[in-house]
Amino acid sequence: MLIDNLLASIVNITTFYTISFPERYPLWADYASNMAYLFFYNFMGVLFLLYVDSKTKIGSIKKTMFLIGSTIFIYDTVMILLSPFTKLIFYFDETGYHHGPMMLSLYVTAFICVAIAITIFFAKRKMFNHYQVLSIVFFAFGVFLAIMFQIGHRRHVISNFVITMILFFIHTAFENQAYYLYADTLCYNRRAFIKTVDQFRFRKEDYLMAIIRIDDFENIKHSLGRMGVDDLSERIAERICREFGKSAYYVDLNCFAVIKVTANTHQLRKQIKECFESTFNLEVGDDEIVLDLEPVITFINVHGENVEGYEMTTIIQNAATHYSESDISIQESDELIKPIRREKEVLRLIDNAIKNDGFMVFYQPILDIHTRTFTCSEALIRLKDDRLGFVGPEEFIPIAEKNGRIHDIGDYVFRTVCRFIKEQDVLSKGVKYIEINLSPEQCNRVELANQLVSVATEFGVDFRQINLEITETAEMKSYGMDSVNELIHNLHSKGVTFSLDDFGSGFAAIDYLIKLPVDIVKIDKGILWQAMNDEASMKILKNTIRMIKEVGKKIVVEGIETQEMAKILIENGCDYLQGYLFSKPLPPEQYIEFISGKWEEVMISY
Ligand code: C2E
Ligand code: CA
Ligand code: CA
Secondary structure, three states: OHHHHHHHHHHHHHHHHHHHOHHHOOHHHHHHHHHHHHHHHHHHHHHHHHHHHHHHOOHHHHHHHHHHHHHHHHHHHHHHHHHHHHOOOEEEEOOEEEEOOOHHHHHHHHHHHHHHHHHHHHHOHHHOOHHHHHHHHHHHHHHHHHHHHHHHOOOOOOHHHHHHHHHHHHHHHHOOHHHHEOOOOOOEOHHHHHHHHHHHHHHOOOEEEEEEEEOOHHHHHHHHHHHHHHHHHHHHHHHHHHHHHHHEEEEEOOEEEEEEOOOOHHHHHHHHHHHOOOOEEEEEOOEEEEEOOOEEEEEEEEOOOOOOHHHHHHHHHHHHHHOOOOEEEOOOOHHHHHHHHHHHHHHHHHHHHHHHOOEEEEEEEEEEOOOOEEEEEEEEEEEEEOOOEEEOHHHHHHHHHHOOOHHHHHHHHHHHHHHHHHHOOHHHHOOOEEEEEEOHHHHOOOOHHHHHHHHHHHHOOOHHHEEEEEEOOHHHHHHOOHHHHHHHHHHHOOOOEEEEEEEOOOOOHHHHHHHOOOOEEEEOHHHHHHHOOOHHHHHHHHHHHHHHHHOOOEEEEEOOOOHHHHHHHHHOOOOEEEOOOOOOOEOHHHHHHHHOOHHHHHOOOO
């Protein structure tokens, strides 16, 4: 667009000469320069349309936009080229230059282009930042005002100048280099890295990548503090960038990369080492710290593998930790790509299942020691794919959590369980409540409580028939426990009970026990299994049970696989037992069969 506008400006000047001094130039020169001017000027609208289309990336309209753009381009071009004969757009006679009757149509086509472009841009404006939106609006208004002014003041030719200014504005808004640079350095950032890898992939080109990390970074981070680390990173980026220029990238904290199409690893390694030869002198507070850093270099050869930029950021993270100081090749090195591909595939599966009702909820009976009956159960989600087979929740739940799909899944499970409780009237079959797992991400949503209440109400389920399991995790700690506390208080008042799941598997167990007003604590199966192996762990388990009882909570232990386990736990006063010894999680029909009486056979004798 800039080039086109520049050409338009240049021929605009020549048209003034030919129009002002018609006697000096032959008629064909008059026509040629005016035709060229109109051509470049009108081409601008079409270019703008295609540009905005390429930025908004709405796949479904791409063809239509191209069709509209080319139709207008052909119309404009033909009208302009034929003008010397048809005199429709403009013509010369004895009195000089004149607009033809169809001149207005060129304005109309340009207007159509700009109007469509603005419309599709606004349909996708959420993709763009404030500055970019502003610059597009500015373009439309600026061009409009410039043309209006031009029509009124023919002698003051400013429209090309105005458009140039605005184009420059758009250029800085959209193609801003700073967007791809790390802080105040000239080093490319993570965004640029992703884009570069994507470009290689698009061109099917092989390349060599060196990943650079600092040895013992955790310790350095600790002693420098946050600001010091930022400072250090900038210095490293600067040095690598000075050596490798546009091939250097600051990808992540303690992760730099150099990408080359052809390079000798030996030579590259030497060059990288040279960047770290002299010490780094930093000022942290009042102290000056001198750091002698040792780079850890890993080479990745990418040939023929179709790796996306975003995937690559994960790959280099894993590669750097597992293969430091080695040369690996992406084509051979399956274990680098496999988990990423698998995650993508599972995510696709999750999305499919959300759309096509592809999940199932199973129920695992839980034994009540006091009544010796299965008065409750845990709802556990299942996902089956025709091609990938059975995918366990241990695998897909974390992926769903990471990618924001857990809310849909949680909603599905809750609805399914409520429907099940109501339709099967499980209370009449002796099942007092069903436990439902909540992810920490779900607990953090303020609208969760209302959502759960409205679903339970919709199905007419008594709130006392629902128990929610929350898990202690590092994330919950960082969200703050306030939102969880609020959720518990909110739903407690309705009659919903709560369990603290996987107790003992995390690091904050006691903290949660103190701060969260749960009704039940579920001891993690890992703790039980460990206790069966060594005496010290058994003592810890027994004392944990005692402690929980003393603070007045009920105890469930999961993972009961043998009679021996059951015996020990009953002797120590647990309230509920859950495990394969009694039953695996069952599909709804089988679970109903189970609680309707068949379970006596599997009951233990003690
Ligand atoms: P969890 O909440 O700790 O669930 C108990 C897991 O232990 C279940 O695995 C269950 O099948 C298994 N289990 C129970 N007794 C035994 C036993 O005696 N031996 C052995 N080896 N395993 C036993 P599952 O169904 O594979 O679920 C795994 C995890 O996935 C769950 O761990 C839970 O964290 C998550 N999950 C399952 N369903 C849901 C759900 O609907 N929502 C959420 N957010 N997470 C879920
Ligand atoms: Ca659970
Ligand atoms: Ca558990």
